[in-house]
Amino acid sequence: MTSELKIAPSILSADFGELNAEIASVEPFVEWLHIDAMDGNFVPNLSFGAPVLRKLKTKLFRDCHLMVADPEILLDDFAAAGAGAITIHAEIEKDVAAILRKIRALGCRAGISIKPDTPISAIAEFLPLVDLVLVMSVEPGFGGQSFLENSLPKISELREKNPELDISIDGGINSATAKLAKNAGANILVAGNFIFRADDREKAIASLRD
Secondary structure, X not given: OOOOOEEEEEHHHOOHHHHHXXXXXXXXXXXXXXXXXXXXXXXXXXXXXHHHHHOOOOOOEEEEEEEOOOHHHHHHHHHHOOOOEEEEEOOOOOOHHHHHHHHHHOOOEEEEXXXXXXXXXXXXHHHHHOOEEEEEOXXXXXXXXXXXXXXXXXXXXXXXXXXXXXXXXXXXXXXXXXHHHHHHOOOEEEEOHHHHOOOOHHHHHHHHHO
């Protein structure tokens, strides 16, 4: 049985000057909150870290995506700041398995993410160690990119072999691409601009479910 559908607004697209108010505006309508940490190294942009996470006033599950070259040095701080899940990238030049084990030891759900050009085969050995897989449908590091449909066969392959796995998709998600992603087998939809730039955020979120 496929896991329950979850909508996870990405605060990367929110107004940072009014961050808690932005979160409050969507909190009644979603299940998770997606937090993108970027180090300016693994990806070109720089965003925020555990100190911002610690200040978020929300009861939503905190889904933390570490787009960083050395996530291990951040794990303790993110876990202490309230991370519910911590996702790292398969492409880092570190001991991925050891980092995933540490994430679980800290009491968080462990996730692994792949860039658009990374095949599913690259994470096969890590699947027993993770609770979720995040398939990037844009190049990580920038908001507002167009959806890459080569993400869909990856999701279908993952879902066929892992019927109960949480499979998340991030990048270019709107009401149209959400349907494609759900049909492929994704059950966590990360959306930033589509939600936070909508005139009616409740309606935008509802359209992701339809």
